[in-house]
Amino acid sequence: MTVTSRQIRLAKRPVGLPDISTWELTTEELPAPGPGQILVAVDHISIDPAMRGWLNDTRSYVPPVGIGEVMRAIATGTVIASESPERPVGSHVRGMFGVADHVIVDAATTDPIDPAIASEATWLGALGMPGMTAYFGLFDVGRLRDGETVVVSGAAGAVGSVVGQLAKARGCRVIGIAGGPDKCAWLEEIGFDAAIDYRQGDVTAKLRELVPGGIDVYFDNVGGEILDAALANLRRGARIVLCGAISSYNAEDLPPGPQRYMALLVFRASMTGFLVFDYADRFPEGVAAIAALIDSGALVARETVVGGGIEGFPEALLGIYQGINTGKLVLTVP
C-alpha cells in the first residue's frame, strides 16, 4: 500500500499577516510504516494563535518552522496502517502531525485518544493543549483560591472559555472579555458572571464598574490595551497569568509594552509567563479533572470546526486572528 500525502509547507517567512505567498502545497508518496511506526489519516488539525510565532526566525521556546518544512500543527487522526501493537489500525491518535492529510510517525510520539470520552475535536480543545493551558495556568501559575475574582481575556477562545468555567467550578466570580455580542452572550450562557465586549468602548472603565474590589487573577490571552486595562484594576496580591498576546502576533514591529506595568508594584502583584509543555508529566491530572467536569455538565467544551481540508489552512489561520472562532478552532480534513 502506498498513500499520497499532501502537505502545507512554509514557502517564505511572512511580514505581518501571512498571505498566499507564505505557503506552498506539496505532495509526496508515503512508504509503508517501518517498525514502531504508524500511518495516520489526519482528521482534525488544531489552529492555534501560537502558530504565527513559529513562523518568525527568532529565538523562542521552540525553533521556528524552517523554509520548506511542513507547517507545524497538532492534529488528530485514525491509524490506517500500523507496525506498533499499541496503536492498532482503527485507533485514534493525537500528535504533532503538521498540516498534512497523511503522515507516518513513530507511534511513541503520539497519544492515544478515546472517542468515547469526547470527540477528536475536543481532544484538541478542552482535553488538549488549550485545556491543559487553562488548567495549569489558572491553578499552578495563577494559584487560584476558591471565591476569588478572575478576569480572562480571549474568554470565548479555546483556552479562555475553559479558564472561566474552571474558575466558576471553584466558586469564583468570573468576568470574560471577548469580541462581539455573540461571544459575550455565549459566555453568560455557560456561566460567566459577566462579559465585556472590548469592541464596545472602554474596558478599563467597564472593569472598574464590574470589579470594584479589583482582580485577583487576570488570565491574559491577548496583551495590548486589554492587559493595561487589567493592570489598572488589580487587587493587592493579584496574579497575572501570561498565556499569550494574540493582539500582537502579526505586528511587524515589536508593539508597545504594558504602560501600566508599575501597577504590579502598587498592588504587590506578579505577572508570570508559562508554557504548557512544562507540565507534560501532569497532563493526565488535567485531562481527568476537565473530563470529569465535562461529564457532569459543569464544563461545556465547544469547537468551531472549519472545513476545506489542508487547502483551507491559510484561511483558517487568518481566521483565528480575526476571532472567527468560539471555543477551539479546528480544521477538518475530509
Add this chain to the structure above:
Amino acid sequence: MTVTSRQIRLAKRPVGLPDISTWELTTEELPAPGPGQILVAVDHISIDPAMRGWLNDTRSYVPPVGIGEVMRAIATGTVIASESPERPVGSHVRGMFGVADHVIVDAATTDPIDPAIASEATWLGALGMPGMTAYFGLFDVGRLRDGETVVVSGAAGAVGSVVGQLAKARGCRVIGIAGGPDKCAWLEEIGFDAAIDYRQGDVTAKLRELVPGGIDVYFDNVGGEILDAALANLRRGARIVLCGAISSYNAEDLPPGPQRYMALLVFRASMTGFLVFDYADRFPEGVAAIAALIDSGALVARETVVGGGIEGFPEALLGIYQGINTGKLVLTVP
C-alpha cells in the same frame, strides 16, 4: 521651652520635574511635647526616589502629600525634650518626620536607633528602608538561590548597592548597571563581578556578553530601556523583582511599558512588584543580617551626604534623579 520649626511644604503639584514653585518654606512655633510625645531635632533627612510619586494626586500605595502639607520624608534625629520614658532626651530616633528641622511626634511612631552600630545616615540607608528593600526584595520576592546570576540596575544607589553585596555574600555572580565610570569603578571595588555603564552604549548587548547563560534574578530600580535589556537576557525561570522605575518618575505622560514583556512567557519568568512596608514585622531580621555583614566587612554601607539644611531639599531631590549619589542620598540638617 518653645522651639521654632522650619518646614518644606508642598505648595503646588509639579508637572514633570519639581521646581521652585513646587515648594514653600514655613515656620511655626512648637509647643512642649504632650504625654507620650517627644520633640526631635532632625539631623538627617532621607532623599528617596519614591518621593516624586508622592507628589502626584493619583491612587497609589500611600495617599499623595496634600497641598500645604509638610513634605513626607523619613529622617533621623536627637530627642531634645521627652514625655516618653522609652525615648529619653539625648537618644536617637528615626521616623516619618517630614522635611522639617524640628518635630513633635508620638514616641510610639519612632524607632530607636543605636549610633554604636552605625551612623544615623546608615540607619537611613543600609540599615533603613533601602537595606530592607534590598533584603526582602532579593530573598523573599526574588527567591534568590546560592550561586545564581543576579543583575541589578541603579546598582550604585542605596538599594542596588546593598542588593549586589547581599547576593555576593551568597556566592552569586553579580552584575551592576549604573551611570558613569566612577560609580562602575566603585561597584567593582565593593565586589561586583562586573559593572555596566548604561551611558556607554548598548546594555542589551553588554548583558548578552557578560551573562551568556542568562539572568536568574533581575532587581529593577530603573525601568525603561534597561528593563527591556534585562528581559532580552533572562534565563528560564528568571525572577524580575520590580522595586522602582526611577527613569520615569518625572515623566509628564505615562512612559512606554516594557516592550519585551513577552520574554516572561518564553523564559517562564515572573515580574513581581513589592513594597517594603509589607515586611515591617520582619525588619529586625533584615537589620540583624545586614548589620552582621557590615560588622564583618562583607558589606560596605555608603552614603552621599549633602548639606544645606531643609532649604537644600529641593535641590537634593532633583539630585537623586540626576544620580548625584553613590549609595544612600542623605540631607543633613545643621
